[in-house]
Amino acid sequence: MSTEKIVVGYDRSPQARKAAAWALDEATRTGAVVEFFHAYEWPHWAPAVSMVPPVAVLPAEQIRRDMDNSLRDAVASAARTHPGVTTTTSVADAGAALTLIDRSRHAQLIVLGNHGYSAVAGLLGSVSVAVSAHAYCPVVIVRGDAARQGPVVASIDDSPSSHAVLGFAFEKAATGGTPLVVIRAWPPTAGVRDDPLFAEGKVPIGIRHPFDELIRGWHAKYPQVDVTAQAVLEHPAATLTEASTTGRLLVIGTHGRGVLRGLLLGSVSQHLLRHASCPVAVVRETAR
Incomplete structure (x- = not known):
């Protein structure tokens, strides 16, 4: 059995179920174990009874029982749809972000829905942002198609x-048997388009040469991957x-x-985590 593990942040939301399906497909290709993880994050405040009417709160035991049932259902569903994948469950009475980072x-991968654990529907969850910025392994945010x-x-x-x-992308293309497109985008700054070297919006050979050499070096390690290198003059967020x-x-x-280095994702990364039409893998330079 593989010792690799994919941890899925699971909170019963539709986004978490999509993340679980993606992780199970990935585990089918890699042989990794899939762990469904849930963090019980309780509120740190409550209204003063003397000032406002008390609000009915679901007993903790019932919340735990319901979540345990959901985790068992997730494992049972995985056994039906991905019978070759080994699954486990785990829970923690701690903050989701810090626990997932730890x-x-x-882990081989952390997989999250695009706004699981978020208090505001439609926004990228704070857990997704924090874990993507701090995790010790790549993080996949499952969104779009x-x-x-x-x-x-x-x-x-x-x-x-x-x-x-590149190491992560070549590996995923190789294990998935899919082509790889590597994009290097140079933002068109003021005056660049007036330079004759950038006529017709093309990146001159001399400028893109290091990029092409880098891709050739990685392709030599993964010769089975059909790779295309694209050098473009456009803002990275728009191109990607x-x-x-x-x-x-x-x-x-x-x-x-x-x-704030290390506390926040770059602007392009944050844009893509909110607007990309497919799952996004964030690979930190300090990731293993």
Whole structure:
């Protein structure tokens, strides 16, 4: 049995069920164990009874019983749909984000729904943002069309996280038997389009040469992968959002800058986690 583990943040929401389905498909390809994890996060405040009428609160025992039943249902459903995948469950009386980050030390992947645990429907959950920014392993946020049969799409720049992104993307393309598209986008800054070297919006060979060499080096490690390298003059957020409409998985790095480095995702990463049309894998430069 594989010692690799995929941890799924599970809260019974439709987004969590989509995340679980994606994780089970991934485990079928890799042989990993899938762990359905739930954190019981209780409110840290309550209204003063003397000031407002008391609010009926569901007993903790009932909440736990219902969640335990949901986890058992998730395992039973996985046994029917993915009989070859080993599944487990776990719960914790702690914050979901911090617990998932800690569990990521010993996981192959953390898989989350696009706004599970969020108090506001339609917004990316704070847990997803925090775990994506701090996890010790790649984090997949399942959103959009999780069942699309397209290429793996990876985005790199000149940051140290590019090697981690490429390693993850090539591996997923190889295990999934799918093509890989690697995109390097140069934002068109003021005056760039007036430079004759950038005529017709093309990146000159001399500028894109290091990018092409990097892809050739990685392709030599995964010769079975059909890879396409695209160098474009466009804002990365726009290019990658469009690429996600035909991709099956979008792989990005994150390297927040400034005094909040490590606390926040970069602006492009946050945009894609909210607007991509397919699941997004976030690979930190410090990930294993």
